[in-house]
């Protein structure tokens with residue numbers, strides 16, 4: 657079974673997708689982490705972010721592996737190096753939507769995502785275009801949304817807990833900017849698949865969102 661979970665930054669996709677996968681005993685794949693990995697590599701190699709050919713070339717030459725860790729999260733290995741923490745740096749947030757808008761980069765990573773699904777059996781895959789492009793034949797599609805303020809607040813709390821001191825307004829601007837870039841790009845922009853269940857997570861806790869998803873999956877399959 658394939659479960660696709662899409663939505664904008666900060667809607668709670670990663671936590672919900674990972675927990676749903678853990679409860680069902682499915683593999684979890686965070687596709688945003690893959691775009692982030694290429695962004696880390698581009699920053700380290702000083703690739704010009706406007707140079708699409710260089711970004712595609714870099715993606716083709718990168719050996720990207722996404723493994724499951726012992727908590728059903730993802731370990732990101734790039735050319736054998738563990739960059740799981742590096743992909744979450746604030747500078748990566750700033751550039752990742754630019755890298756993810758390049759069609760040649762998307763083509764390479766979408767191939768890898770489909771291959772991973774084929775080799776994994778049951779999977780929960782999370783991103784922006786999973787239900788609309790990567791796994792159009794997924795048995796279940798969910799689109800998680802939340803107001804931009806609620807999403808920025810969640811990110812702010814997360815970062816504050818990790819000891820990072822980022823002004824709330826800065827996060828709000830950054831998330832709004834990423835929404836724009838992810839929704840307006842030409843190649844598979846963020847949008848709601850016609851057959852997706854839409855959940856506005858603004859008033860709900862993570863546990864409530866997970867329960868909603870699991871109840872839809874179990875009601876429809878039993």
Ligand code: DC
Nearest residue numbers: 687688689691752753756783784785
């Ligand atoms: O979910 P995230 O914040 O880690 O995603 C990082 C960026 O990658 C996001 O700005 C959009 C892009 N992305 C994408 O274009 N397609 C996906 N399937 C997943 C992420």
